[in-house]
Amino acid sequence: MxxxxxxxxxxxxxxxxxxxxxxxxxxxxxxxxxxxxxGDVDQKTAKVVVSEFISYGNATQRAVEKLVRQGCSEQDLRFYHPDFDSAGDYAGQAEYQTPPDNKCHIFDQDAGRAKWQKPSGHMVTNPASDYLFSGVYGVQDVGNSACPDTELMMILKVNKAFCLEYNNSLGVDNPNGLPPQQAGADPYGSNPNPATAAKFGSSSGTTFGCGDFIGGVATPELTGRTRGCYQSTASDSYYAYYVLLSR
Incomplete structure (x- = not known):
């Protein structure tokens, strides 16, 4: 037993x-x-998606440069794509895939031929987030550094791990191990996607505007940097940016 x-x-x-x-x-x-x-990712994963972000910026920048060489004015560039959240906020819906009126469309496969992408879930804090293409922000000591000569940028609201790794990959200082802090320049706020007015060629007619400048005395880490990431003190959100066209 x-x-x-x-x-x-x-x-x-x-x-x-x-x-x-x-x-x-x-x-x-x-x-x-x-x-x-x-979006809480480890460093190895962050490195992979940072490379993806940079590759997307490179491809989009090449499309911008190509269309400008072909005679498109900066103001006539269009970023409309039907898969954007609130796609109609970007001007150009009627001309998309309608030759010859689509000749300045970045994501039209008969024009700029850049491939539209949804951000990786490892980049963002909300899987609903889309990239923003905007002309209302500038970077100090990039281009003329004055209104209305703001830059054409690709911007994304990202998680902290991505922000830190993006800066590390670019040689941008993260003071005290934290992303640089920037007053303003907060196009998404507390939302997963940006405000309409920040979108390039938006339904309100905005292309280039006179918004906040990144860098300067308060954020020297990003002065003169065409790429970088910061924490906006307006909402504590983290933003990665890539200048597609300096002005």
Missing amino acids: KKASSSQSGSALVYVFVGIALFTALILAFGRGMRQTT
């Missing part, structure tokens, strides 16, 4: 250990899923 009891106890312990192992695996899988949803 004692031997049977010992055998049963041993079996029970095995079941307990198996249960613990399965529970641990479930917790780890759940944690990975949460990191994908919230």
